Amino acid sequence: MPLHRDGNLSMVYYQDFVLEGFEGGLETQALLFAVFLTLYMVTVLGNLTMTVVITLDGRLHSPMYFFLKNLSFLDLCYSSVIAPNALANFFSPSKVITFAGCATQLFFFSLLVTTEGFLLGVMAYDRFMAICSPLHYPVTMCHSACTRLVLGSYCGGCLNSVVQTTFTFRLPFCSSNRINHFFCDVPPLLQLACGNTTINKLLLFGICGLIIMGVALVILISYGYITVTILRMRSAAGRRKVFSTCGPHMTSVALFFGTVFVMYAQPGAIESMEQGKVVSVFYTLVIPMLNPLIYSLRNKDVQEALQRLGQKHMATLRMCWRKTVCPAGWMEASERQ
Secondary structure, rough: OEEEEEEEEEEEEOOEEOOHHHHHHOOHHHHHHHHHHHHHHHHHHHHHHHHHHHHHHHOOOHHHHHHHHHHHHHHHHHHHHHHHHHHHOOOOOOOOOEHHHHHHHHHHHHHHHHHHHHHHHHHHHHHHHHHHOOOOOOHHHHHHOOOOOOOHHHHHHHHHHHHHHHHHOOOOOOOOOOOOOOOOOOHHHHHOOOOOOHHHHHHHHHHHHHHHHHHHHHHHHHHHHHHHHHHHOOOHHHHHHHHHHHHHHHHHHHHHHHHHHHOOOOOOOOOOHHHHHHHHHHHHHHHHHHOOOOOOOOOOOHHHHHHHHHHHHHHHHHHHHHHHHOHHHHHHHHOOO
């Protein structure tokens, strides 16, 4: 229901928003629903698997896999902030989201995505310490230090989220309540504001650009030192091992920061919402789906851990089946034979 300002009926304020999503008829919506559902299911399955495997396998209890488990948790959470509501809206006649619901979605999405950006920088620093300073690595990257780095990433994400959400929802939304997007994000919301959005645009480009450039600088310096260390290695096997360890992380960094830069840290991003929707699908669903595949397919430790977990699970199932199906006396007789 719109609220009218006293004495000025031309200014209409809205309590609810409408997420317009993607254009198209019923067939197009059904196809998009199937695509979104597939991407989200694979994302949930892949990231839950990575989290469970790293948690249960003692051989993966190292700083690198501690950060990787947190990366999987973040991917799972921020895709879950977006995908369920988007899936429900494909066949919803109203596609309404409340003002509070929109603000909450923006807050958690911004928090989790920004935290992931910081975490990718932390992971690059971890690889730098492991490869370039292996003797100091166990002390520098102890459990308490790793925990502080992860908490620092969350604090940085929370700070950016509070700023973006507060400044965005202080604006008057009186021109329209129809958001040209499939979730609540800063650029499409700024298009609906009837106030001056100059400060908001500066905050968006400035803070996001600063975060992206700062984290990218940490990553570039870390991998610059790593490259020099690799070139000094005499063992070809050692070089291959380092490349296999760092390759997945560099792939994740390139995918994540490339899409986030296109969406938030370049002039004109706010005005191109149709392209922004496609880019948003990529970093809200495709990248969280790809990350566990990237890290598991090119990582022997994870592959071996998956095999061990699978073998242990099958052995447990066989034991349970034998206890359920086979009589106890027959089992004892069979074991004696």
